[in-house]
Amino acid sequence: MTSDEYRILRETDLRDYLAQLPAIACQLGGAPASWSISEVGDGNLNLVFIVRGGAGSIAVKQALPYVRLVGESWPLPLSRSHYEHLALTHQARLAPGLVPAVLHHDEALALIAMEFLEPHIIMRKGLVGGTTYPRFVDDITTFLARTLFLSSDLAVPAAEKKQGIAAFAGNHALCKITEDLIFTDPYRIVEQNRWTSPWLDTTAARFRGDLDLHVAVSRLKLKFMAAPEALIHGDLHTGSIMVTERETQVIDPEFAFYGPMGFDIGAVIGNLLMGYLASSGHETSPGDRRTFEAWLLETVESVWTEFARKFVELWRTEAKGDGYPPTLFAGANGAARLDAERQAYMAQLFCDTVGFAAAKIIRRILGLAHNIDFELIDDPKRRAICEARSLRLARAMLVDAASFASIGAVTNAAREVRDWDPDFGA
Incomplete structure (x- = not known):
């Protein structure tokens, strides 16, 4: 592509361009x-x-x-x-x-x-408004299980998988954005970082000096760079999901590449947790969003449990890749051992998911690009309280991901921090 072939289209340019495409012009009418x-x-x-x-x-x-x-x-x-x-x-x-x-x-x-998706809205906007989405869990877990499993070494031959890796390897500029904005910049002084000041000044400084946190996030960064487990969306937050009560559509996969599966799952769970912990900032009267918040935590739990169920079921029925060759696990003993290995695999994937979810939360509060979940809370101190709670949860999840043995442990920790009162003077 040369620079003279590209031009930024404005309304008149786009109209003329689309008019020259018969199929598009016919569809528009x-x-x-x-x-x-x-x-x-x-x-x-x-x-x-x-x-x-x-x-x-x-x-x-x-x-x-x-x-x-x-x-x-x-x-x-x-x-x-x-x-x-x-x-x-x-x-x-x-x-x-x-x-x-x-x-x-x-x-x-x-x-x-x-x-054009209509009457869909960006999910994040719906969550800020306190809307629940009954189809979301089934749809997003189907998307996650199928896109991740069916592009992994468990489902496709090694040569095909490597061709896929090669096809997306040139997307390194978008990967670099993730590597910096999620795994590095929130933990150092960077001009473009911002947070709700002055209330989070001390927390931001503490995170910049927290070596346990730096080690944990660096391990995740290395996995992001060096573990091409499957074709991941790469930016699967609630702003990249459009919903109605009956349908879910995933959009904007421009960050896609072959990376760790837990990054996509963690992005979904991390954004739901942010929606939960931001919710009190959108109350019009104390406790008026508790039913919605309970739904959000149930959704967090179901996203993991349904994803895991569907992923393992695909492993049982669609395992055509070179990972875990069936010939090595013949007979009743082999089947039992393979089943145990599946459980161990999912336990490690869950640990990765917890860590990546935490990293996504931290970057949205201390880094460059923020979420409307928090940003639309008008009172800055009230916003900072919600953000401080989220950072407290995220640090625990990131530094000690292995201590969260189940998704229930994550939601229990979120409930506990939901009413924690941060002391901004400390």
Whole structure:
């Protein structure tokens, strides 16, 4: 891709561009001049347009050559659009119906036109409003189990897996963002870091000097860089999930690469925990969100238990990879031993999940990009209280992940910290 092939599309440019694509123009319907086009991107990286015509609507996403949140001082490769398209294609095959359909991809313009999801909303916005989603657990655990297991050495031959790793290996610029923003920057002085000051000043300084924390997060960072277990979404927070009460769709996989499975699962669980611990900051009267909060913790527990059940079931029925060859586990004794090994594998994956969930929480409070779960709490001290509780939980999960023997231990710890009163003077 050369620079003169790429241009940032504005409304008029996009209208003219789409009008030249017969399938897209037909889907939208009506004269191009009548199409409604609005830029709605509220993320950190890209332009996102909603285009509405007389017959239908589509979403159009274009990568910018820099980080939108920061500006042109932070350049970013346009190739991330290529990897997002590749990931969406893979995910549609592995977990059909759980990602938006791709309608058009333009490599030179770093542009993807896709199904417009309506009346879906970003899940994070719904959680801030106290909305529950009955389909979410079943949908997200199906997505996680299928995309992770079916791209792993347990499901595919080694050669195919290595080809997959190679196909995504060029997405290192997005990986570098994760390596810095999640695993490094919150624990050191970086100009772009921010937190709710002055209330969290002491906590932020304490985290920067906490060597136990630094060791724990560095171990996770090394695993993120060196464990290509499966094709992971790479940014699976509640802002990358669109929902209704009846449907869940996973979007924005531009950070996709072959990495540790626990990173994706931990991202989902960590964001649900943040939603839980931010919830009191959105109360209009004391305790009015307790039912919603109970649902959130039940959801945290179910995300892990249902994922684990579906993953192990896939291991029993779809184990066509070179990992754990069936010929080595023939007979009743072999089957029992393999079953025990599956349980040990899942225990390690759970430990990874706990640690990655904690790292995701910490970066959203002490790093660059924050969550509306906390940011929309108007009273800064009230916000800081919710964030301090989250940091207290996250530190325990990160430094001593192995002590959380079950997902119930995680939710119990969240309940305990929910009403903890931080002493900001200490």
